[in-house]
Amino acid sequence: MSFGIVDIHCHIFPPLAGACGFPDAATHLLHQQRSMHMHGNQPYRRARDHALVTERPLWSANDPSEKGRNKDADFRVGRNGRFEWRAGGEDCYVQFLPPYMSDLSAPAETIVRQMDYAGVETAILQNDHIYGNLAEDFAAARKAYPGRFIGLAQIEEAFADRDDQMERLAFQFDRLGMSGLYYTTTGLFRDGYRRLPDDPAFDGLWREIARRGVPVFWVHSAKSPVGTYEDEMRHLARIVERHPSIRHVLVHGAPTALYADEKGALRLPDVLAGLLTDAPVYAEILYPIGWGGRHDYPYAGAIGHIRQLIERFGVERFMWGSDMPNVERYCTYRQSLTYLWDHADFLDETARRRLFRDNALGLFAPAAAR
Numbered sequence: 001m002s003f004g005i006v007d008i009h010c011h012i013f014p015p016l017a018g019a020c021g022f023p024d025a026a027t028h029l030l031h032q033q034r035s036m037h038m039h040g041n042q043p044y045r046r047a048r049d050h051a052l053v054t055e056r057p058l059w060s061a062n063d064p065s066e067k068g069r070n071k072d073a074d075f076r077v078g079r080n081g082r083f084e085w086r087a088g089g090e091d092c093y094v095q096f097l098p099p100y101m102s103d104l105s106a107p108a109e110t111i112v113r114q115m116d117y118a119g120v121e122t123a124i125l126q127n128d129h130i131y132g133n134l135a136e137d138f139a140a141a142r143k144a145y146p147g148r149f150i151g152l153a154q155i156e157e158a159f160a161d162r163d164d165q166m167e168r169l170a171f172q173f174d175r176l177g178m179s180g181l182y183y184t185t186t187g188l189f190r191d192g193y194r195r196l197p198d199d200p201a202f203d204g205l206w207r208e209i210a211r212r213g214v215p216v217f218w219v220h221s222a223k224s225p226v227g228t229y230e231d232e233m234r235h236l237a238r239i240v241e242r243h244p245s246i247r248h249v250l251v252h253g254a255p256t257a258l259y260a261d262e263k264g265a266l267r268l269p270d271v272l273a274g275l276l277t278d279a280p281v282y283a284e285i286l287y288p289i290g291w292g293g294r295h296d297y298p299y300a301g302a303i304g305h306i307r308q309l310i311e312r313f314g315v316e317r318f319m320w321g322s323d324m325p326n327v328e329r330y331c332t333y334r335q336s337l338t339y340l341w342d343h344a345d346f347l348d349e350t351a352r353r354r355l356f357r358d359n360a361l362g363l364f365a366p367a368a369a370r
Helices: 025-038 108-118 135-144 163-174 185-191 200-212 229-242 270-278 300-313 333-341 349-363
Strands: 005-010 044-046 082-087 090-095 120-125 149-151 181-184 216-219 248-250 281-285 318-320
Touching (some): 005 318, 005 349, 025 185, 108 135, 108 333, 135 149, 181 185, 185 216, 200 229, 229 248, 229 270, 270 281, 270 300, 281 300, 300 318
Parallel strands (some): 005 120, 181 216, 216 248, 248 281, 281 318
Antiparallel strands (some): 044 090, 082 090
């Protein structure tokens, strides 16, 4: 290859049973329990025989606030990639991370060696509450491995109008060198989704992001108290309308499986198509983490979806990502690259460079250089 590949979606984190940047491990566990309640890619299983479990006992279906948490579930961080709990007298688990991750950690050194082996030059470090508040870890990784990592900041989304959260944001940008904001709508559970991202109360956050000229990486649930995926896009569209200079990235990409017919033809909702056409909205190309539990490598059907996206919206709207190390519950890091690199024969050299490098780096370029 003639250029260094950039992975738009990667993680490093310490052992997940700890506080990991939260005030204490209990607060971290609260976020993890909510996240595993919302998680849908990996099934719940019964520990004694690994049978599938359909009940979702970790949270009340009728109360998305902290009060809806099932405190009797004995939810905990397990070993070898699992989160565990007890329900109906049975021990249960979800295999959220690969089984080789004995203490559920991904040290920077390990991820750098994985990047070397896969042929990846630089990775953007995303910062979900599952893993912790990790800007300080990201800053340390950037110092230890110059040029290999770009870090994203994070706040408590439900409290983004509070002074302490704005101060925390400034610290991450000004002192720790973070280059964008990671924002997950799942974090709104902290006040029961009482206010959604486009609530005017949060305009101070969006004005500050616009002032700094940094991108926002959005994680949408597609099925949550925020609404359907189309509803979530409408909330985003209202933020775009009020703050048109902010650049936005759809983490995990457009959920094309929701909008494909039996022949694989895409019929995207107007609100999503409009954002990808007329607004500063971009999307990850990140199929193995979403398709791996249902389709086999090399995910041939995904290539057809990717081709349609690029032909309709242009390659400049998209960036390749892996979701490493999570993706290794389905395939190797290198395979999360080669399924696309080796099989997207419709990409010429210019398109490859944009998809696998330049579009990602361009997000973080100074405003004057864009």
